[in-house]
Amino acid sequence: MDWNHFKIVMNGNKIQTWINDIPTVDTTDEMSASGFIGLQFHGAYYEWQKDKKSMWKNIKIKEL
Numbered sequence: 754m755d756w757n758h759f760k761i762v763m764n765g766n767k768i769q770t771w772i773n774d775i776p777t778v779d780t781t782d783e784m785s786a787s788g789f790i791g792l793q794f795h796g797a798y799y800e801w802q803k804d805k806k807s808m809w810k811n812i813k814i815k816e817l
Contacts, residue, residue, distance in 0.1 A: 759772055767779075790814070
């Protein structure tokens with residue numbers, strides 16, 4: 754199984770994300786200056802997804 758690599762940088766109201774070193778989001782969000790960090794799986798919607806899982810490893814959080 755191959756793992757996807759995510760990088761998320763939140764600096765003030767600026768949010769940037771990369772998936773497998775490809776930039777995917779570069780935005781600002783005036784509503785989310787503080788709060789919680791959550792990992793989310795939206796579930797299996799199709800029959801071929803019914804046995805799929807969401808797994809996480811090596812999660813690191815570093816204050817800027």
